[in-house]
Amino acid sequence: MNVLYVYAHPEPTSLNGALKNFAVARLEAAGHSVQVSDLYAMQWKTPVDGHDNLDWQPGTRFDASLDSKRAFAANRQAADISAEQEKLRWADTVIFQFPLWWFSMPAILKGWFERVYAYGFGYGVGEHSDMRWGDRYGEGNLAGKRAMLVVTTGGWESHYSERGINGPIDDLLFPIQHGMLFYPGFAVLPPFLLYRSSRVDEAGFASACAELGQRLDSLASTPPIAFRQQNAGDYQIPALTLQPEVASGQRGFAAHRQG
Amino acid sequence: MNVLYVYAHPEPTSLNGALKNFAVARLEAAGHSVQVSDLYAMQWKTPVDGHDNLDWQPGTRFDASLDSKRAFAANRQAADISAEQEKLRWADTVIFQFPLWWFSMPAILKGWFERVYAYGFGYGVGEHSDMRWGDRYGEGNLAGKRAMLVVTTGGWESHYSERGINGPIDDLLFPIQHGMLFYPGFAVLPPFLLYRSSRVDEAGFASACAELGQRLDSLASTPPIAFRQQNAGDYQIPALTLQPEVASGQRGFAAHRQG
Numbered sequence: 211m212n213v214l215y216v217y218a219h220p221e222p223t224s225l226n227g228a229l230k231n232f233a234v235a236r237l238e239a240a241g242h243s244v245q246v247s248d249l250y251a252m253q254w255k256t257p258v259d260g261h262d263n264l265d266w267q268p269g270t271r272f273d274a275s276l277d278s279k280r281a282f283a284a285n286r287q288a289a290d291i292s293a294e295q296e297k298l299r300w301a302d303t304v305i306f307q308f309p310l311w312w313f314s315m316p317a318i319l320k321g322w323f324e325r326v327y328a329y330g331f332g333y334g335v336g337e338h339s340d341m342r343w344g345d346r347y348g349e350g351n352l353a354g355k356r357a358m359l360v361v362t363t364g365g366w367e368s369h370y371s372e373r374g375i376n377g378p379i380d381d382l383l384f385p386i387q388h389g390m391l392f393y394p395g396f397a398v399l400p401p402f403l404l405y406r407s408s409r410v411d412e413a414g415f416a417s418a419c420a421e422l423g424q425r426l427d428s429l430a431s432t433p434p435i436a437f438r439q440q441n442a443g444d445y446q447i448p449a450l451t452l453q454p455e456v457a458s459g460q461r462g463f464a465a466h467r468q469g
Numbered sequence: 470m471n472v473l474y475v476y477a478h479p480e481p482t483s484l485n486g487a488l489k490n491f492a493v494a495r496l497e498a499a500g501h502s503v504q505v506s507d508l509y510a511m512q513w514k515t516p517v518d519g520h521d522n523l524d525w526q527p528g529t530r531f532d533a534s535l536d537s538k539r540a541f542a543a544n545r546q547a548a549d550i551s552a553e554q555e556k557l558r559w560a561d562t563v564i565f566q567f568p569l570w571w572f573s574m575p576a577i578l579k580g581w582f583e584r585v586y587a588y589g590f591g592y593g594v595g596e597h598s599d600m601r602w603g604d605r606y607g608e609g610n611l612a613g614k615r616a617m618l619v620v621t622t623g624g625w626e627s628h629y630s631e632r633g634i635n636g637p638i639d640d641l642l643f644p645i646q647h648g649m650l651f652y653p654g655f656a657v658l659p660p661f662l663l664y665r666s667s668r669v670d671e672a673g674f675a676s677a678c679a680e681l682g683q684r685l686d687s688l689a690s691t692p693p694i695a696f697r698q699q700n701a702g703d704y705q706i707p708a709l710t711l712q713p714e715v716a717s718g719q720r721g722f723a724a725h726r727q728g
Contacts, residue, residue, distance in 0.1 A: 220517060271482050312582050317577070317580035318515070321515065364534070369708075369710075375725065377648075381640065381722060385573055385636070449633075450625070450634040450635075462636065462640055462723075465632060
């Protein structure tokens with residue numbers, strides 16, 4: 211299959227760089243076609259601004275949503291944006307690899323989502339009515355594709371456990387996995403996580419590669435996280451709150467997963 | 470008092486721009502000294518890279534933590550980083566205003582945290598022992614200061630409610646309020662939130678300003694969110710999980726607030 215590997219780390223000789231090289235080699239050895247978006251190497255333009263719409267005139271009012279919508283509709287987006295969208299259309303599976311910085315993705319990757327997920331591409335898709343609230347959360351332009359995070363942390367696994375001080379890693383990743391990946395339609399596979407990244411020695415790296423390799427070998431068969439589809443009956447529309455009988459008595463992120 | 474206003478929106482004539490102008494005027498009228506870091510206007514360099522350490526040599530290995538530590542210790546940080554640190558030292562209260570994009574802060578502001586929170590300034594502070602795990606989560610270089618978020622969203626308040634599809638706003642903001650503000654020592658005031666930003670008319674703007682004005686008038690007296698201090702007995706060290714008798718039976722973000 212076609213795999214897009216979106217990678218956000220500034221140093222090629224880092225643990226992250228080594229993991230990325232391992233992953234790309236493993237995928238290619240398995241016969242997949244791989245494209246890599248190495249955001250630091252590409253010097254990815256990070257902040258959203260008027261230059262993202264080629265028809266925007268400096269000095270005029272910039273509206274992040276409206277300019278994105280117009281530029282996407284008129285095929286007048288900045289070239290780096292449309293190139294990434296083309297890679298997403300091409301891909302069957304997209305892997306996002308990054309170090310967890312301040313409990314989220316690096317800014318350069320956040321800027322990739324903000325710019326590539328144009329209005330009409332990543333959001334603002336589909337009709338709004340009494341029955342549907344746009345094609346999102348399980349539907350959208352990226353439906354039918356799979357996505358997986360590969361994340362390293364400096365902190366210990368226990369710090370990210372159910373009662374760990376940083377908060378559970380599943381909850382920290384919810385805005386990404388649910389809000390950025392499931393939202394435009396991706397089926398989201400469980401993440402690959404590597405903790406205490408600064409203490410990974412040769413043996414640790416070998417075992418991380420073994421585990422990551424298995425995850426890469428089973429991309430097509432791994433069951434995705436069972437997030438609830440927005441328009442399939444579990445939510446009231448337009449309030450978009452869970453129906454009273456769904457996950458009754460539950461609140462928070464976990465209620466948006468089935469079972 | 471001294472107030473630093475960190476603002477991340479690309480368009481001066483936007484709702485966010487108008488809110489920021491209102492807030493700065495209100496603070497100044499109350500006699501406070503205000504500095505504004507308008508990240509888009511400053512063309513804030515967003516991604517972390519080797520140039521953040523003036524002693525880093527292009528072509529050599531860059532280590533985000535280690536280069537940050539060395540540059541901070543040697544006073545060889547990029548000038549834009551040390552200027553923002555100086556503003557933080559000066560400030561009694563820091564307000565961060567931004568639109569919620571993809572369930573988090575804009576990339577340009579994420580890059581502000583990544584670069585300004587140097588090793589030795591924002592993290593990597595204090596001793597690690599059996600009793601303490603660094604000066605963080607309630608202690609650190611920014612202890613004694615207050616912080617508050619001012620956040621606009623496109624979505625409806627119900628979408629961000631306890632059972633709303635986007636997840637509860639308090640949980641979406643936890644990685645910021647707990648992970649980026651409480652972590653280096655800030656006392657974090659409850660956020661000011663404005664939903665459905667694209668539908669705010671004149672009356673809506675007037676009522677938003679009235680509410681925000683009250684929040685600004687009471688910055689010094691508003692009780693902060695009661696996040697648990699890391700080194701005050703609630704957590705096991707070094708696992709950094711809650712002691713069994715603390716918030717017994719609870720898991721997740723909410724367990725890290727008292728009461």
